[in-house]
Amino acid sequence: MMRISDTVKHLIIINVIMFIGTLAIGSGNLFYEWFAMYFPQNDAFKPWQIITHMFMHGGATHILFNMFALWMFGSPVEQVLGSKRFLFLYISAGLGAVLLQLGFYYYQYYQASFGISNLGLSSDLVHSIVNINSVDGNYIVPEIFRKELIEVLTDSNYSGPQIDAATFGSLFEMNKVTLATMVGASGCIMGVMAAFGMMNPEAKLMMIFLPIPIKAKYFIPGIIILDLISGLTGQSFFSPSNTAYMAHVGGAVTGFLIMWYWKKTQFNRNRWN
Structure with missing residues (x-):
């Protein structure tokens, strides 16, 4: 059985402690509100969430699943890179993940905002609308948003053009993006997986639901391509539909770029082989 490396062990411990805190403190909500990554237009956004999520x-x-993947791919990568460079790779991949996912969210948000340009809404009113809590359980519900939207517009004495189906759809899309949250080590782990694939391209890997051995040089790019397709189309292949797919892609690309630099640089102190 492969020995767990020191940094991977400490990362797993931190993740487990945070998970226990989420369950034990504030009825499962307080930790989430503090440390999950919220869209910057959301009132709950705090700068430290960029790391804590x-x-x-x-x-x-x-x-x-994330901690299993961290152990399986992280330990052999850390054994080659050492703890400092491994931690740099891990955190950098996480930052690359959140950067790409937020960029994708902003694209969706501003695309939707073009559909409300004729309403003449003030920036403060738009902010109030997109922050409407239309969540019921794990779902963002149009009916809840519609009811709350009427109240917000009434309270603000809105007297602009009528909100038709198209403009309502745009407002609801902006609300969905604003309410979106990110949690998990998946972006970091995708960066580590990219590193593992570059180090061990001939290693054979299998998915739980597809027990066929595939070489890492095909397996890992294949996973990244599926995540990219899922992020762009909304079609889920193996992950839940609320997965931040573009974060996976961002983490993997960041990990690849870092490893490419370390492999190609002429300075031996930055090489990993």
């Missing part, structure tokens, strides 16, 4: 998880299955 990497150590948060949405459920037992989520953390179990």
Whole structure:
């Protein structure tokens, strides 16, 4: 059985502590509100969430699969890179993940905003609308948003053009993006997986639901391509539909670029082989 490396062990411990805190403190909500990554237009956004969301998880299955992947891919990568460079790779991949996912969210947000340009809404009113809590359980519900929207517009004495189906759809899309949250180490782990694939291209890997051995040089790019397709189309292949797919892509690309630099640089102190 492969020995767990020191930094990977400490990362797993931190993730587990954060998960226990999520369950034990504030009825499961307080830790999430503090440390999950919220869209910057959301009133709940705090700067530290850019880092803390990497150590948060949405459920037992989520953390179990992520920590298993961190152990399986992280330990051999750390053994080659050493603890400092491994931690740099891990955190950088997490930052690359959140950067790409936020960029994708902003694209969706501003695309939707073009559909409300004729309403003449003030920036403060738009902010109030997109922050409407239309969540019921794990879902963002149009009916809840519609009801709350009427109240917000009434309270603000809105007297502009009528909100038709198209403009309502645009407002609801902006609300969905604003309410979106990110948690999990997946972006970090995708960066580590990219590093593992570059170090061990001939290693054979298998998915739980597809027990066919595939070489890492095909397996890992294949996973990244599926995540990219899922992010662009909304079509889920193996992950839950609320997965931040572009974060996976961002983490993997960041990990690849860092490893490419370390491999190609002429300075031996930066090489990993």
